[in-house]
Amino acid sequence: MWENMWIFLSINTSRSLFSVCNRWCYAAVVCLLFAPVRMDDACPSSCVCARDSGTVTCRDGEDTEVPRDIPEWTSTFILKGRNISTLQRGAFSVNGTELAMTTLSLSYNRIQTIEPYAFLGLSRLHVLDLSHNQLKSISSRAFHGLLELRSLYLNDSILPPATTQLANALSAQSLHNLHRLELAGNMLKSIPLMRLDIYNLHALVLMNNSIESIGWENVTNLFQERRIRVYLSFNPFRCNCELEPFYYWLKNSSQCPDAGRLLCSEPEAKRGVPVEKLNREDVDCMKENLEAVSYVFLGIVLALIGVVFLMVLYLNRGGIKRWLNNIREACRDQMEVYHYRYEQDSDPRLANVAV
Ligand SMILES: *[C@@H]1O[C@H](CO)[C@@H](O)[C@H](O)[C@H]1NC(C)=O
Ligand SMILES: *[C@@H]1O[C@H](CO)[C@@H](O)[C@H](O)[C@H]1NC(C)=O
Ligand SMILES: *[C@@H]1O[C@H](CO)[C@@H](O)[C@H](O)[C@H]1NC(C)=O
Numbered sequence: 001m002w003e004n005m006w007i008f009l010s011i012n013t014s015r016s017l018f019s020v021c022n023r024w025c026y027a028a029v030v031c032l033l034f035a036p037v038r039m040d041d042a043c044p045s046s047c048v049c050a051r052d053s054g055t056v057t058c059r060d061g062e063d064t065e066v067p068r069d070i071p072e073w074t075s076t077f078i079l080k081g082r083n084i085s086t087l088q089r090g091a092f093s094v095n096g097t098e099l100a101m102t103t104l105s106l107s108y109n110r111i112q113t114i115e116p117y118a119f120l121g122l123s124r125l126h127v128l129d130l131s132h133n134q135l136k137s138i139s140s141r142a143f144h145g146l147l148e149l150r151s152l153y154l155n156d157s158i159l160p161p162a163t164t165q166l167a168n169a170l171s172a173q174s175l176h177n178l179h180r181l182e183l184a185g186n187m188l189k190s191i192p193l194m195r196l197d198i199y200n201l202h203a204l205v206l207m208n209n210s211i212e213s214i215g216w217e218n219v220t221n222l223f224q225e226r227r228i229r230v231y232l233s234f235n236p237f238r239c240n241c242e243l244e245p246f247y248y249w250l251k252n253s254s255q256c257p258d259a260g261r262l263l264c265s266e267p268e269a270k271r272g273v274p275v276e277k278l279n280r281e282d283v284d285c286m287k288e289n290l291e292a293v294s295y296v297f298l299g300i301v302l303a304l305i306g307v308v309f310l311m312v313l314y315l316n317r318g319g320i321k322r323w324l325n326n327i328r329e330a331c332r333d334q335m336e337v338y339h340y341r342y343e344q345d346s347d348p349r350l351a352n353v354a355v
């Protein structure tokens, strides 16, 4: 009986020992599998990781793709000086998981194309810097899913073929938290936004572009969105009467913090003159219009005089006929006298005398 008891106990303990071991073994295996990949040591090759600040920095290198193994704890990811010609769909999403990243800097990477849904899985991103690239093609769904994006930097980055595409991409529904949009140095000729009321925009930087004028429609929209500040220095303003609505907006709205530094580049006579210092007459369309109107008016008056003259002629046609007849009679008499004198002059005898 004791013997039996011992056997029973030993079986029991060995079973529980086994199950304990089982649990430990699983844990050990799990740790071994995931610890090196997902924890502190994991850092993409040729990158520098600072776990404390949550920053991963990858500078210069041969890679032509975004590293795939960005650690989950990353809050700031800086990729710079690489040759990444295309930002592919889901370039930052690992197997569809959301990253907690808040700042993504991708300047100086020779990016030319942004594919649709390139920033998938970055719904918590606050700052996106795409400055100093060479964007030729931007999908209209490039910025899809950036629900929390507050600052977007695209300085010196957009080549002319991508300008209209940019307007489409920026009208994405998801960008309604956008606070600051920087588009300096892109040779833009107009504001590349179709509407202003879909963003929470506070700052729009359009310095160093090719904007010659901003039409009344855009001025009206800017005036309505009073919180927006627009930076416009280093643009070649054409200071003629088309600038009128913009001129008054500049003078009156204080929405342009660098207003004092906006200069005319045309016409020749006003080159270098601050737009703010122009006189009202310089941008007065009424004067030009008045001149045009006065020419039209003069034309109409002359035409009326002509018509009246013709009417007078027509109504007096009887009198005129008589008058014409009188003239004809008078002419005939005159002609007859002349004829007579001619015949006398051409008398051969007289001619001989003359010779
Ligand atoms: C960058 O990559 C593209 C192809 O992705 C290649 O054609 C080009 O030569 C590369 N440029 C440099 C400077 O390495
Ligand atoms: C992503 O999923 C594929 C299979 O769906 C798997 O082979 C791969 O290891 C996963 N990658 C990561 C980083 O989890
Ligand atoms: C351009 O973008 C950078 C961020 O990369 C920002 O610091 C800078 O103020 C921007 N504006 C201009 C006009 O360069």
Ligand SMILES: *[C@@H]1O[C@H](CO)[C@@H](O)[C@H](O)[C@H]1NC(C)=O
Pocket: 156, 185, 186, 187, 208, 234
């Ligand atoms: C304006 O942009 C051009 C490139 O478009 C750049 O070369 C130049 O240095 C910029 N000027 C200023 C004053 O930022």
Ligand SMILES: *[C@@H]1O[C@H](CO)[C@@H](O)[C@H](O)[C@H]1NC(C)=O
Pocket: 191, 193, 194, 195, 196, 215, 217, 218, 219, 221, 222
């Ligand atoms: C600016 O004006 C153009 C036409 O003049 C219009 O198509 C565009 O939507 C306007 N944009 C804004 C932001 O007002």
Ligand SMILES: *[C@@H]1O[C@H](CO)[C@@H](O)[C@H](O)[C@H]1NC(C)=O
Pocket: 248, 249, 252
């Ligand atoms: C300037 O603004 C005031 C009120 O903000 C308005 O009454 C006035 O008409 C504006 N003047 C011009 C020239 O737009």
